[in-house]
Amino acid sequence: xxxxxxxxxxxxxxxxxxxxxxxxxxxxxxxxxxxxxxxxxxxxxxxxxxxxxxxxxxxxxxxxxxxxxxxxxxxxxxxxxxxxxxxxxxxxxxxxxxxxxxxxxxxxxxxxxxx
Amino acid sequence: xxxxxxxxxxxxxxxxxxxxxxxxxxxxxxxxxxxxxxxxxxxxxxxxxxxxxxxxxxxxxxxxxxxxxxxxxxxxxxxxxxxxxxxxxxxxxxxxxxxxxxxxxxxxxxxxxxxx
Numbered sequence: 183x184x185x186x187x188x189x190x191x192x193x194x195x196x197x198x199x200x201x202x203x204x205x206x207x208x209x210x211x212x213x214x215x216x217x218x219x220x221x222x223x224x225x226x227x228x229x230x231x232x233x234x235x236x237x238x239x240x241x242x243x244x245x246x247x248x249x250x251x252x253x254x255x256x257x258x259x260x261x262x263x264x265x266x267x268x269x270x271x272x273x274x275x276x277x278x279x280x281x282x283x284x285x286x287x288x289x290x291x292x293x294x295x296x297x
Numbered sequence: 298x299x300x301x302x303x304x305x306x307x308x309x310x311x312x313x314x315x316x317x318x319x320x321x322x323x324x325x326x327x328x329x330x331x332x333x334x335x336x337x338x339x340x341x342x343x344x345x346x347x348x349x350x351x352x353x354x355x356x357x358x359x360x361x362x363x364x365x366x367x368x369x370x371x372x373x374x375x376x377x378x379x380x381x382x383x384x385x386x387x388x389x390x391x392x393x394x395x396x397x398x399x400x401x402x403x404x405x406x407x408x409x410x411x412x413x
């Protein structure tokens with residue numbers, strides 16, 4: 183079974199600083215994807231970044247990057263130059279390529295940006 | 298504009314009543330999903346459908362039912378058998394097939410269901 187764990191219920195960072203959100207996962211499969219989703223107060227789920235498990239290179243999307251440690255089953259999200267608009271709930275999720283392609287989510291981390 | 302719509306945004310139900318949440322997509326996606334979100338928790342999968350006229354139970358299907366008569370539509374019925382239905386419900390869709398780049402799920406804006 184897949185499980186995803188986010189051990190930081192809340193995080194805060196000063197505007198323009200860098201923050202890292204943690205995520206660990208567990209799966210016995212070798213082919214999977216990992217995602218970070220953002221849920222702002224509007225509650226719309228927005229994809230921030232994704233990582234294919236077979237790729238060694240860490241994914242990057244502008245100010246967002248991941249540190250993917252496959253052996254440790256760790257998938258952290260780094261937000262550089264934090265902006266007020268980054269304030270949201272952040273969810274880590276995994277998806278197996280084989281089968282139903284169901285997303286399994288962590289519990290979420292609430293990120294606050296201090297001006 | 299392509300996307301996923303959910304209606305209504307807010308829904309109130311009396312105990313013992315069934316209620317149906319709407320989800321429509323015009324992205325031509327094969328797969329559709331229903332998730333439930335409770336405070337302090339991530340999303341949990343209720344039902345999913347990878348093709349018209351077929352659907353599968355997710356992790357928390359008890360007390361819910363779905364249909365998939367059209368590719369664009371995947372309504373969710375919350376029945377009176379669901380003991381704690383107050384929650385935020387999110388619908389999503391994706392292309393299936395396991396093709397590289399085709400796994401992203403796109404989400405609708407959600408429906409907040411409150412049982413009075």
